[in-house]
Amino acid sequence: MFKFEHPYFLFFLLSAFILVILHLIRKKKIKIVYFSTIYFLKKSHKKISRKLKIKQFLLFLFRLIILVALIFLVSKTFLVKSGDIISSGDSEQSSYIILDNRYTMLRKNGLTTDFEVAKEKIVKFFQNSSNKNYFFFKDELHLITSKEQLDNFLEKIEIQYPPYLGNYHSFSKNISKYPKMSGIFITNIISERVPENIKVHFIEHKKTENAYIMNINIKQIDSHIYQLESDINSEGVAFKTTISLLKDGKKIANKMINITPKEKQRVIFSFKGDSGQYKIQLGNDDLLEDNSMLFSIDKTSPLKIVIINGGMNPIPYLDESFYLVNAIESSPYKHHWDIIVKNEIESDISKNYDLFIFLDSNFSNIDKKELENIVYLKKPIVLSVGNSTNIDEFNDFWSPYLKWRNIKDESTKNSFKYISMISSEHQIVQKIPFIKSELIEYPIFRYLNFTTEQDLTPILSMNDGTPLFVEKTVNDSKWLIFSSTLSRSWGDLPLSTHFAPLIQESILYLFSDKLTKREPYFYSYSEIHKFFPDKILKPDWYQLPNSKVGAYNTQYIYSQFLGRDSKIEKSTENSQFLEGEEKIYLKNWLILLLFLVLFLEHILDFKRYFKN
Amino acid sequence: MYISILLVWYILDYSKEIEKVLKKTSPQILMGLSCQTDDFFGKQPSKKIGQGIEFNHYSPYTEGENVKNIDWKAFGRLEKLFIKKFERDSNERFLFLFDTSKSMLFKGSDSLYSKLEYSFIVAGVLTYYLLQSQHPIAYQFSNYFTGYQSDRKDFSFFVEQFEKLNINSSINWEFQENIHRKGRKTVLIFSDFFEDINFLVEKIKKLPELHSFHFFHTIDNSEIDLKESDITKYVDMESGEEIVTDPSEIYKIYKEEVETHIKILKKAILNSGFYYHKFITNNKIEESLMSLLNS
Numbered sequence: 021m022f023k024f025e026h027p028y029f030l031f032f033l034l035s036a037f038i039l040v041i042l043h044l045i046r047k048k049k050i051k052i053v054y055f056s057t058i059y060f061l062k063k064s065h066k067k068i069s070r071k072l073k074i075k076q077f078l079l080f081l082f083r084l085i086i087l088v089a090l091i092f093l094v095s096k097t098f099l100v101k102s103g104d105i106i107s108s109g110d111s112e113q114s115s116y117i118i119l120d121n122r123y124t125m126l127r128k129n130g131l132t133t134d135f136e137v138a139k140e141k142i143v144k145f146f147q148n149s150s151n152k153n154y155f156f157f158k159d160e161l162h163l164i165t166s167k168e169q170l171d172n173f174l175e176k177i178e179i180q181y182p183p184y185l186g187n188y189h190s191f192s193k194n195i196s197k198y199p200k201m202s203g204i205f206i207t208n209i210i211s212e213r214v215p216e217n218i219k220v221h222f223i224e225h226k227k228t229e230n231a232y233i234m235n236i237n238i239k240q241i242d243s244h245i246y247q248l249e250s251d252i253n254s255e256g257v258a259f260k261t262t263i264s265l266l267k268d269g270k271k272i273a274n275k276m277i278n279i280t281p282k283e284k285q286r287v288i289f290s291f292k293g294d295s296g297q298y299k300i301q302l303g304n305d306d307l308l309e310d311n312s313m314l315f316s317i318d319k320t321s322p323l324k325i326v327i328i329n330g331g332m333n334p335i336p337y338l339d340e341s342f343y344l345v346n347a348i349e350s351s352p353y354k355h356h357w358d359i360i361v362k363n364e365i366e367s368d369i370s371k372n373y374d375l376f377i378f379l380d381s382n383f384s385n386i387d388k389k390e391l392e393n394i395v396y397l398k399k400p401i402v403l404s405v406g407n408s409t410n411i412d413e414f415n416d417f418w419s420p421y422l423k424w425r426n427i428k429d430e431s432t433k434n435s436f437k438y439i440s441m442i443s444s445e446h447q448i449v450q451k452i453p454f455i456k457s458e459l460i461e462y463p464i465f466r467y468l469n470f471t472t473e474q475d476l477t478p479i480l481s482m483n484d485g486t487p488l489f490v491e492k493t494v495n496d497s498k499w500l501i502f503s504s505t506l507s508r509s510w511g512d513l514p515l516s517t518h519f520a521p522l523i524q525e526s527i528l529y530l531f532s533d534k535l536t537k538r539e540p541y542f543y544s545y546s547e548i549h550k551f552f553p554d555k556i557l558k559p560d561w562y563q564l565p566n567s568k569v570g571a572y573n574t575q576y577i578y579s580q581f582l583g584r585d586s587k588i589e590k591s592t593e594n595s596q597f598l599e600g601e602e603k604i605y606l607k608n609w610l611i612l613l614l615f616l617v618l619f620l621e622h623i624l625d626f627k628r629y630f631k632n
Numbered sequence: 633m634y635i636s637i638l639l640v641w642y643i644l645d646y647s648k649e650i651e652k653v654l655k656k657t658s659p660q661i662l663m664g665l666s667c668q669t670d671d672f673f674g675k676q677p678s679k680k681i682g683q684g685i686e687f688n689h690y691s692p693y694t695e696g697e698n699v700k701n702i703d704w705k706a707f708g709r710l711e712k713l714f715i716k717k718f719e720r721d722s723n724e725r726f727l728f729l730f731d732t733s734k735s736m737l738f739k740g741s742d743s744l745y746s747k748l749e750y751s752f753i754v755a756g757v758l759t760y761y762l763l764q765s766q767h768p769i770a771y772q773f774s775n776y777f778t779g780y781q782s783d784r785k786d787f788s789f790f791v792e793q794f795e796k797l798n799i800n801s802s803i804n805w806e807f808q809e810n811i812h813r814k815g816r817k818t819v820l821i822f823s824d825f826f827e828d829i830n831f832l833v834e835k836i837k838k839l840p841e842l843h844s845f846h847f848f849h850t851i852d853n854s855e856i857d858l859k860e861s862d863i864t865k866y867v868d869m870e871s872g873e874e875i876v877t878d879p880s881e882i883y884k885i886y887k888e889e890v891e892t893h894i895k896i897l898k899k900a901i902l903n904s905g906f907y908y909h910k911f912i913t914n915n916k917i918e919e920s921l922m923s924l925l926n927s
Contacts, residue, residue: 050862050863050864050865050876051860051862051863051864051865052864052865052867053860053864053865053866053867054738054866054867054869055738055855055866055867055868055869056735056736056738056747056824056826056852056855056869056870057735057824057826057868057869057870058866058867058868058873058874058875059826059828059868060886060889060890060893061866061875061877061882061886062875063889064877064882064885064886064889065875065877065882067882067885068881068882068885071881072877072878072881075878075881076878625880
C-alpha cells in the first residue's frame with residue numbers, strides 16, 4: 021500500500037482529476053484553418069482515424085501518468101513492507117545495530133515500553149539475518165555469533181544516565197570509526213542528523229500524551245508558608261492530568277490540569293510546610309518513568325539571636341530592646357532569625373545562641389564565665405553602650421575585653437552634635453541606600469568619646485568626626501559598638517528610617533557566611549542524583565544537543581528539523597522510520613516511470629516533432 | 633475569415649498588379665499557348681488543324697520538322713517530302729474560363745495572392761498581350777459571359793470584370809455553347825480542379841478536340857503539403873464542412889492523395905491532346921508565365 025511522507029501534495033491529484041474531466045467534457049481549443057477543400061483530408065483521415073483515436077488516448081494516458089508520477093514523487097511515496105524484520109540494507113554487507121538507551125525509550129508502547137519493543141526487534145533481526153552482524157555497545161562493535169551472546173548484551177543495556185551513546189558528538193565520532201559498514205539506529209526520537217551510513221529505525225507514536233515539568237521555583241512567604249511555581253510543557257496531544265505535591269511520599273496537594281500542546285503552563289502551589297523532602301509529580305502520561313522533580317527544604321535551625329538588656333524599661337518606647345526587636349523583625353530574614361530578649365547573662369547562654377546583643381551593662385546577674393565564653397568562643401556581638409548609670413560601670417564591665425580605658429562620658433547639651441560623617445567604605449553602610457543624605461537629620465545628645473582609641477573602624481561618625489558606630493575586633497570576635505545608646509535621652513538614632521536597615525545589615529555582616537546557608541534551600545537535580553545514586557529522579561532528555569525533551573511529539577520534531585536543514589533531509593531519505601514496518605521509497609521507480617512515459621510520449625508524438 | 637479574404641481580394645488593384653508583371657514579361661509567353669504574336673507569325677505551325685486554319689504553302693521537309701505535317705499525298709505524287717505550311721487565323725478567339733468557387737479564395741500563409749487573384753493577374757497579362765495581337769477575347773465566370781471583345785485596346789474592360797465578380801460557383805462546364813458558335817478557339821481554364829476526379833475526367837473527355845484547351849491548374853503549396861503540425865480543425869471554404877484531424881499523422885497520405893489527383897487530371901488532359909499548366913501560387917507570377925514557354 022502506498023504511503024506518503026508529504027501527503028498534502030496529493031491535493032494536486034485534484035488537478036489530474038480536473039484534467040480528466042476537462043478531457044471528457046470540454047472541447048479542445050484547437051486551431052481552425054479554412055481550407056479550400058477538405059475532400060482529401062477526409063479521405064486521408066478516414067484511413068487512419070482509428071489509429072489517431074488510439075494515439076490520442078495513449079497520449080492523454082501518458083500525460084496523466086506523468087502528472088500523477090510527479091505528484092507521487094514530491095509526496096515522497098513509499099511502500100510499506102509489513103512484518104517485523106528490519107532491513108539490514110545490502111544483504112551482502114555486514115551491519116551493526118545501535119540501540120538507543122536514553123530515557124525517551126521508556127515511553128509506553130502498549131503494555132511495555134519502546135525500549136523493550138526495540139529489544140524484541142533486535143532479536144528478530146539477528147534471527148533472520150544470515151550475515152555477520154554486530155552490536156554497538158559502549159563505543160565498540162561486538163560481533164554477535166549466537167543468541168546467547170545477543171541476550172547477554174541486551175541484558176546489559178539498560179536505560180541509564182548517561183546513556184552509553186554519550187552525547188551526540190562522541191556518538192557520531194565513535195560511529196565514524198566504521199564508515200564502510202551500515203548501521204541501524206533504533207530509537208524513538210531523532211533531532212540530529214545521523215551519519216550517512218546509518219539507517220534509523222524509528223519507533224513512531226502518532227499520539228503521545230506527554231507532559232514534563234520544566235522547572236520549579238520556591239519562595240518562602242511566611243515562617244512556614246511556601247509557594248511553589250512550576251512550568252509544565254507539552255508537545256504531545258492535549259490531555260488532562262494531575263499534578264501532585266508530595267512530602268516524604270505523602271500527597272499534600274493535588275491539582276487537575278489541562279495540558280495544551282506547545283503551551284507553557286504555570287502551576288502554583290502554596291503550602292504550609294517544614295523541612296523535609298518534597299516531590300512534585302505529574303500524573304499519567306506516556307512515559308513509564310515518573311515525571312517528577314524533587315526538592316528539599318533545609319533542616320538547619322534558624323539563627324538564634326539573644327538581646328541581653330541590663331536595664332529593661334516596662335514602657336516600650338523607653339526600652340532600647342523595643343527598637344531593636346522591631347528593627348530585626350522587619351527583616352526579610354526574620355524567618356531565619358529567632359530573637360529572644362533576656363536581662364541577665366544566664367548559664368549556658370553562650371552555647372544556645374549565635375549572636376549576642378548587649379544593650380545595657382546594668383545586669384542584675386552576671387555569669388562571668390559565660391561572658392568569657394561568649395567573648396572567647398568568638399561569637400559576634402553587637403554592643404550598645406546603654407544608659408549606664410555611670411561611665412565607670414561601663415569601663416569596669418567591658419574594659420577587660422575591649423581593652424580600652426578612660427572613655428569619657430560627654431554631653432552635647434552645650435555643643436549640639438549630629439551624625440554627619442559616614443564611613444562609606446564599610447560593607448554595612450554600602451548596602452543601605454540614601455544613608456548619607458538622611459541620617460544627618462538625627463541629633464545625638466550624649467555619647468561616650470572613643471576618640472582616644474586607635475584600633476577602631478568607624479562606621480558612622482558625628483559631624484566633628486567623633487565615632488558613633490564602630491567595629492572592633494577582639495580576640496577574633498567581631499564587635500560592633502554604638503558610642504551612644506538607643507535611649508531617646510541619648511539621641512534620636514532609633515527614630516531614623518535607616519536604623520532598622522542598619523541593624524539588619526549589621527547582623528548580616530556579622531553572620532555573612534552562616535546566613536547564606538540559612539536561606540530556603542532546594543537541591544538541584546545533579547545534587548539529588550549525587551545524594552540518591554540508585555534512583556534516577558529525572559530522565560535526562562538532553563543527550564543530543566538541541567534535542568527536544570522526550571515528551572515532545574516525535575513527529576513534530578521530525579517535521580521541524582526536516583524543514584530546517586536540507587542536509588538532515590538527505591540523511592533521513594535513506595532512513596527508515598517505521599514501527600515494525602519497512603519503508604521502500606519509490607523515488608527511483610517513479611523517476612524511471614517518468615522517463616519511460618516521457619520517452620513513450622515522445623515516440624508517439626515523434627511525427628509532430630519530425631514534421632516541425 | 634471569409635470577410636478578410638474578400639476584403640483582400642476587393643482591395644487588390646489588379647491593373648497595378650498586372651502592369652507590374654507586364655514589366656517583367658514579354659509577348660513571347662504567348663508562344664506557350666501555341667499562338668503567335670505578329671513578330672513570330674508564320675514561323676511556327678499550329679498544333680491543331682481544323683476549321684479556321686488556312687493552307688498557305690508547301691515547303692520542303694527539313695530534318696527536325698514535325699513528321700505529322702508531312703503531306704503524304706504530295707509525297708505519293710511527287711516522291712518528295714513536303715511540309716504543309718498553314719497560315720494561322722489572325723482572328724483566333726480566346727476564351728478565358730474562371731473557376732470562381734470559394735475554394736479559389738484560398739491563400740496559403742506563404743502566398744501573396746489567393747488562387748483566384750493569381751489566376752486573374754495571369755489572365756490579365758495574357759489578355760494584354762493577346763489584345764496587342766488583336767485577338768478577340770472573352771471571359772466567362774460561372775454563368776456570366778462577357779462576349780468576344782476584339783476592338784479593345786487595353787485590358788481595363790476585363791479588369792472591371794474581376795472587380796464586379798460574384799464568388800459563388802465553380803467552372804461552368806456548359807461553356808461549350810459559347811465556343812461552338814464561332815469556329816475554333818483557344819480556351820484557357822483557370823481552376824484548382826478540386827473536384828471529384830472522375831467527374832473532371834469525364835468532362836475533359838467530352839471537350840471538343842477542335843479547340844485548343846489550356847488547363848491552368850492554380851494551386852497553393854500548402855494545399856499539397858499541410859503546414860500545420862498540431863491537431864487542427866479544417867473548415868471547407870465551399871461547403872462549410874469541418875474535420876478535426878492531426879496533420880502530423882495524415883500529411884503523407886494526404887500528399888499522396890493530392891498528387892494522385894493531380895497526376896490523373898494531368899494524364900486526362902494530355903491524353904485528350906490538351907495542355908496542362910501547373911501554377912503554384914507561391915511562385916512569382918512572371919516565373920509561372922515564363923514557364924509556359926517550356927510546357
